[in-house]
Amino acid sequence: MSRWLPEVDEVLEASGWTPGRQVDTGRWRSMFEAVGLAMHDAAEAFLQEFGGLTVNVRGAGISCARTPFELDPELAWGEDDRFAEWGEWIGHRLFPLGELDHGRFFLGIDEVGVIYLVETWVASFGPMPQAMEHLVLGVAPRRIDEEYEPAGQPS
Incomplete structure (x- = not known):
């Protein structure tokens, strides 16, 4: 039994994903650890299975438009801060996963497997495997930064 709806399986398989897929994450680990961003176990497990995929979805979604995403942490290089x-x-x-909407937003994952949209604000797609379905x-992510004040900004 799949962990997703059949439509999600179809989209992922069309993008090159297969059950049991294993990608070497060493390059991404080395790159980001060199700038102080450690790859945690959840990031490694996710990237081993999905790293390198480009998912070209488009059209109406459940609560927002379906937006293409690419799972390559190198696309977030320079955004470690x-x-x-x-x-x-x-x-x-948070560890970078790639980008959403052709670079408009970044994607990241925390150590408990929650996927985030990361920009000048942050929103959650929820935990895996639900996040992949979203x-x-x-399914629009839930914005979680409403009370955040960036450093140096007046209240």
Whole structure:
């Protein structure tokens, strides 16, 4: 039995995913650890299974448009401070997963397997495997940064 609806399986398989897929995450681990962003177990497990996939979904979704996403942490290279700051704010370590909507937003994962949209604000797609369904089927993430004040901004 799949952990997703059949439509999600179909979309992921069309993107190159197969059950039991194993991708070497060493390059991503080395890159980000060199700038102080450690890859935790949840990030490694996710990227081993889904790293390198480009998911080209489009059209109407459940609560927002279906938006393409690419699962390659290198697409968030240079944004380590953004992931570190938001991780500190939410109380979980965030590791980059890639980008959503052709670079408009970044995707990250915390150490308990929750997937986030990361920008100048942050929102949650929920925990895996539900988060993957939300991404594929067009379920809007829940914004969680409403009380956040960036450093140096007046209250």
